[in-house]
Amino acid sequence: MNYFETDLTKLHNQLVNKEITSVELTEQTIANIKATEPKVDAFITIAEEEALAQAKAVDEQGIDPNSLFSGIPVAIKDNILTKDILTTAGSKMLHNFKPIFDATVVEKLNNAGAIMVGKANMDEFAMGSTSKNxxxxxxxxxxxxxxxxxxxxxxxxxxxxxxxxxxxxxxxTGGSVRQPAGFNGIVGFKPTYGRVSRWGVIAFASSLDQVGHLTRTVRDNAAMLNVLAGADHRDQTTSTREVPDFTANLNGDIKGMKIALPKEYLGEGVSAGVRETILAAAKQFEALGATVEEVSLPHSKYGVAAYYIIGSAEASSNLQRFDGIRYGFRAEDVKNLNDLYIKTRSQGFGDEVKRRIMLGTFSLSAGAYDAFFKKAAQIRTLLIQDFDNVFKDYDLIIGPSAPSVAFGMDFTPEDPAELYMYDVLTIPSNFAGLPAISINAGFSEGLPVGLHIIGKAFDEDTVYRAAYAFEQETQLFKQVPNLGGND
Known part of the structure; x- marks a missing residue:
């Protein structure tokens, strides 16, 4: 099975018409993963036995003609709980943790007939912009x-x-679906906060965390949101709004759409190649009948600082539960309970997680709360107001997904905060809880450039419409890597 030459609809029709069975598809997928993994190392766990059992059950029951994901293999990030399958959050702290239940999003995919083939690698507890953590x-x-x-x-x-x-x-949480989607030239979507349940997701920063999803095409992405979206009584932050069919209006027509391009999103720190590619994308939207105008989001420059205070403060609270008592890693040769806590957390957490726990704990301390956490919360409000002001007159906001194309594996800045700036363009939409997508806008230095499109709350439909129109006009999704570094 060559996934570069098919999509969800084509594969679904093959399954329905019995041109291929789910077991055959899953076997081919796992064989391809094993052949490709030495080059990319995308998976922590390949759930071969469980996936084949799932596929066999789907075949025996019969492919559901009304469910596009029936019999389709998918990957799950390793901080999303999967029953009886290792779920580590990329951390030594959970190196041996097998959950006793599935996250809501996994339940929904299971109910749709999807086959979970493995757990994808990630920065420890979702803290990072490189997956090197x-x-x-x-x-x-x-x-x-x-x-x-x-x-x-x-x-x-x-x-x-x-x-x-x-x-x-x-x-x-701050761009962790959209930034890697941009770096890899695919479609990554973050829905409106509350559109998709977070129940069963290992928490980093609860007011910012959202489950997103990645696909090769916009239509496949919209179809996946159809499965994932909806209220969940176990997550009281989920919305009870009706879930529309997000694929219904993917017709390529965006005539009359008003699009804002913030000058701050193409300012200092954005590489020349990325800037040129995004400006060319803006011209493409105009050619499709949309209006693109420059606007200002004046408080965007404070977003990163506010994010790393609020996000770290919430992380310091959420990660208290990893203490070596109930599950996960436990230090040995301890003298007393206090020694157990200290050694377990010192040995179980990596440097970046410990850095953020310390920053968050400090920000919440009595002497620092007003100067740091409270100020960050006020900046968050100003950022939300900036978005509200722009969306009075515009349907969408566009910009780059990251300030540059993907950088080298050997890049290690002296100041870890340098890497935090790679979230500068995606963080504001997390603060405001807005839907946003990254799609391939073109190439610079031989690598993909992500186009970031932000919409109004619960207006995922408009985001998808614009992304689909651009994708179909440019056909950039047909350009694929050869996994040799000479693409």
């Missing part, structure tokens, strides 16, 4: 294995971009 391995970019795949959903992105699977689940 994983305890287990370093995932490589599908286009050039000397480059990073982005993060924290780097494994989920690389698995799709390398043709190992057609679709994958990721999570997005």
């Amino acid at each position: 994983s305890y287990f391995k370093m995932t490589k970019n599908a286009w050039d294995q000397t480059k990073v795949p982005g993060g924290s959903s780097g494994g989920s992105a690389a698995a799709v971009a390398a043709g190992e699977v057609l679709a994958s689940l990721g999570t997005d």
